[in-house]
Amino acid sequence: MTIKLVYFAWLRERFGMGEEQVELPESVKSISDLFDWLETRGEEFANVMEHRKIIQVAIDQEHVQDSSTLIGDAKEIAIFPPMTGG
Amino acid sequence: MTIKLVYFAWLRERFGMGEEQVELPESVKSISDLFDWLETRGEEFANVMEHRKIIQVAIDQEHVQDSSTLIGDAKEIAIFPPMTGG
Amino acid sequence: MSVKPDIRIQAKDFDINAEIGKLTKGRTDIGAVVTFTGLCRGEGDTLSALELEHYPGMAEAEITRIAKQAVTRFGLLGISAIHRYGKIKPGENIVLVIATSPHRQASFDGANFLMDFLKTRAPFWKKNHRADGEDGGWVDANDADDDALSKWGK
């Protein structure tokens, strides 16, 4: 499955990109699976995924609280640090 | 003792004046005494003083909560209905 | 630096941008500005105007006293209030309160506190002018306004 991943703030800086199209393996069903898979993509990804407890996720621009949430046929998944607006 | 009495809102309208200089009898020591004395000044005053429980007082422009408060050497006493600003 | 409340009682309208500017201009320590504007409501077109009477001198003094309490209690960096008097039509401004502080809750609380006390402690009285020409009488004090004070404790 091809999906768009979007990164913000220091995740964007660490990954050196704001977004990418990726081909997810069949085995990636949930957000937690996605994090496991990202971890395997190189040192920077592994380093960032050490912070997975604080990293937040939006599927198709809606917040997701639970990392067991299934990705389904989402088109866009954003991962980012805690928000600091206002 | 000569003192300035000031009236607002419907008290002002009922009394037909916004202020007056009055000569208070020696016996008028407290706000409560003042109300008793005002009552004797005619029908309109007596009618208004029936509402003395809700009528508020400021001595020299400071709120007074307790009708036993002494007038002392005050220059100006205002009496008025509950405030409705803002 | 002590904070001096800027309190004015006036017949004319106010300019909110200009009033905010007076409190914030040239400063970089303010993180939060809260303004409250009270307007005259038309009460379903039954009201043609409110007439506001006040006690000159005491009105300024009393609002200043309450504003100083707000500064101390919430740690405000600035506070101002303008209360109009005279005839005010539906849709027009009656009162403006502005509070500034480093962080947002103090500004919200400061403006809210000043309004709650101003409603019941500042010597202003409102008379209704009805659209049908009948005597609208003086506005009664509102129990809800007295109740609103209770959230600030003793």
Place this chain on the structure above:
Amino acid sequence: MSVKPDIRIQAKDFDINAEIGKLTKGRTDIGAVVTFTGLCRGEGDTLSALELEHYPGMAEAEITRIAKQAVTRFGLLGISAIHRYGKIKPGENIVLVIATSPHRQASFDGANFLMDFLKTRAPFWKKNHRADGEDGGWVDANDADDDALSKWGK
């Protein structure tokens, strides 16, 4: 009449008078307008600017969702919010929230509620640009902001 939140994410500054006017013009049912303006603080001159990054599309959608909750919960007659992005210098505006209602507490609560949720739920991130040229890093989330949500219950 259903209330439609007016939510904008923009680089340019906003005009508070004009934004209040959009909500109040021609109406006589509004008795209370509360505005909240969040400004960039200089942190004792150590900061040269904040840089605000946002998630386009989701930022508008998320603030709109929260604003609709505020309308229903507090019975607002109108609500608007403008959040800036890009580089913002100390003393400049970051965010504006306006709530209107018949009586004052609803406007205070509506603006306060929207700000509390916006702080922790709207996809914005702030980076510090330090005055001395060193890397100021990304602003950490503030526990006090999470705590502030608790006053609104579940």
